[in-house]
Amino acid sequence: xxxxxxxxxxxxxxxxxxxxxxxxxxxxxxxxxxxxxxxxxxxxxxxxxxxxxxxxxxxxxxxxxxxxxxxxxxxxxxxxxxxxxxxxxxxxxxxxxxxxxxxxxxxxxxxxxxxxxxxxxxxxxxxxxxxxxxxxxxxxxxxxxxxxxxxxxxxxxxxxxxxxxxxxxxxxxxxxxxxxxxxxxxxxxxxxxxxxxxxxxxxxxxxxxxxxxxxxxxxxxxxxxxxxxxxxxxxxxxxxxxxxxxxxxxxxxxxxxxxxxxxxxxxxxxxxxxxxxxxxxxxxxxxxxx
Ligand SMILES: Nc1nc2c(ncn2[C@@H]2O[C@H](COP(=O)(O)OP(=O)(O)OP(=O)(O)O)[C@@H](O)[C@H]2O)c(=O)[nH]1
Ligand SMILES: [Mg+2]
Numbered sequence: 053x054x055x056x057x058x059x060x061x062x063x064x065x066x067x068x069x070x071x072x073x074x075x076x077x078x079x080x081x082x083x084x085x086x087x088x089x090x091x092x093x094x095x096x097x098x099x100x101x102x103x104x105x106x107x108x109x110x111x112x113x114x115x116x117x118x119x120x121x122x123x124x125x126x127x128x129x130x131x132x133x134x135x136x137x138x139x140x141x142x143x144x145x146x147x148x149x150x151x152x153x154x155x156x157x158x159x160x161x162x163x164x165x166x167x168x169x170x171x172x173x174x175x176x177x178x179x180x181x182x183x184x185x186x187x188x189x190x191x192x193x194x195x196x197x198x199x200x201x202x203x204x205x206x207x208x209x210x211x212x213x214x215x216x217x218x219x220x221x222x223x224x225x226x227x228x229x230x231x232x233x234x235x236x237x238x239x240x241x242x243x244x245x246x247x248x249x250x251x252x253x254x255x256x257x258x259x260x261x262x263x264x265x266x267x268x269x270x271x272x273x274x275x276x277x278x279x280x281x282x283x284x285x286x287x288x289x290x291x292x293x294x295x296x297x298x299x300x301x302x303x304x305x306x307x308x309x310x311x312x313x314x315x316x317x318x319x320x321x322x323x324x325x326x327x328x329x330x331x332x333x334x335x336x337x338x339x340x341x342x
Contacts, residue, residue, distance in 0.1 A: 079280040081317030084271070084303035088287075093300055096323045096333075103334040104322045108173050111203030111337035113184050120196045120222075122229045153329035154199070154207040154235040157270075158226065159242030160252060161191035161213030164272035164306060168242065169200060169210050171306045172322060176314045181306055185210045195222065197229055203337025206329045207235070215252045230265055238328035239267035240321075245277045245303070248286030261297070268300040268324060275305035275312060300324070 089095065096104060157165040166187035174181060184200060186193060191213065198210045209229070212222040230239065239260060243249055249257075260267045269292065277283050292298060302324060304317035326333055 079274065079277060079283065080312055081271075081274040081303040081305045082320075083280070084274060084283065084301075085317060085320050087284075088301040088303070090298075090300055093324070096319050100323065100333045101319045104326060105175075105319060107203065107205075107326070107335050107337060108322050109175050110340050111173065111205070112201075112339040112341045113173050114201045114339075115184075115198060116201040116207060117199045118196050120225065122197060122225045122232070152201065152205065152207050152235065153237045153331070154209055154233065155238045155240060155325050155328055156209040156211060156229070156236060157240050157242060158211055158256060159213060159272075160215040160244070160247075160250070161193075162189075163213060163242045163244050163247075165213065165242055166194055166210050167306045168270065168272060168304065168321075169208055171304070171315055171318055172208070172325075173202065191215075197225065204339045205331060205335060205337060206325070208325070214256070215250070227259065230259070231263060237266070237330070238325075239265055240270050240302075240325075241267050241299075242270045242272050243286075245271045245274045245283050245286070249290045249292075257292070261295070266328075268302060270302045270304055270321065272304055273307065274303050274316065275307040275309045 085095070157168060159165050164187075166185035167181050169185045170181040170183055170187060173184060181187060185198060194210055194212045196212065199207045200210065201207050211226050211229075214223050214226070230236065241253070241256060241260070243253060259265075271283065274283070287293065287301065292301075302317060302321050304315075304321060305312065306315055308314065323333065326335065
């Protein structure tokens with residue numbers, strides 16, 4: 053009896069230790085940013101955070117163009133004077149295809165590209181992350197390249213996802229965009245924190261390295277990771293930091309959980325986007341949200 057009791061007590065103690073260990077390792081996107089931030093990047097200061105967030109929350113957000121065939125996009129301001137219904141593969145507002153720096157979100161279907169875009173321009177107090185770019189649990193939801201104008205200062209391009217639910221034609225137009233778009237300043241390649249990289253991501257990474265396209269990696273859904281080592285293992289396994297031109301790693305959580313009741317990692321991503329676009333951190337929108 054006594055032996056059994058002692059064994060149970062030992063098992064209980066071991067479980068407690070494991071729980072404590074797990075709690076110690078409970079991670080946040082901010083902790084991950086602190087761990088992996090390179091010497092070329094600094095965390096936003098309090099003053100920077102304020103002006104950066106003001107820009108993203110106060111900018112008017114507008115879908116400027118949308119296309120299912122990038123090579124059909126007008127190259128310059130001489131946009132055909134068609135109404136949007138008349139353009140077969142999407143729509144382009146006349147005169148606005150050029151002139152602003154752009155960044156693009158790439159990643160597997162369902163990794164959180166559209167949600168990320170919404171979270172960038174939505175204060176934490178607002179829980180709805182579907183207002184601007186359509187986001188859904190259904191994989192393969194975004195079907196075109198969608199260019200969102202922020203305050204007439206920059207554009208963020210949402211793309212259709214690749215992978216099992218992706219379509220070859222959509223993948224082709226994304227690659228055409230990447231190779232041809234002069235306004236493109238940086239690619240953000242999104243990877244799910246729980247799932248890590250797969251063969252499709254490797255294909256894209258090869259493409260980005262081969263074509264010398266500047267990119268950073270954003271790990272999404274950090275709130276779904278239970279232990280830090282799960283995520284660090286995904287990073288180590290990928291070998292991405294061994295590359296000569298290793299990209300920056302950023303971490304975000306659009307969702308919340310018991311430990312973290314606020315979205316995380318977005319100020320740092322906003323700072324990275326402004327920097328990629330060559331814009332100062334105290335930039336103000338030319339066009340404000342109503
Ligand atoms: N928990 C959690 N869920 C997230 C996060 N980001 C996105 N999601 C959810 O993931 C699902 C897919 O999000 P989307 O933003 O539509 O993904 P997408 O990459 O745009 O997908 P496609 O358009 O199909 O390529 C939605 O149910 C989101 O609510 C996150 O950081 N945490
Ligand atoms: Mg989408």
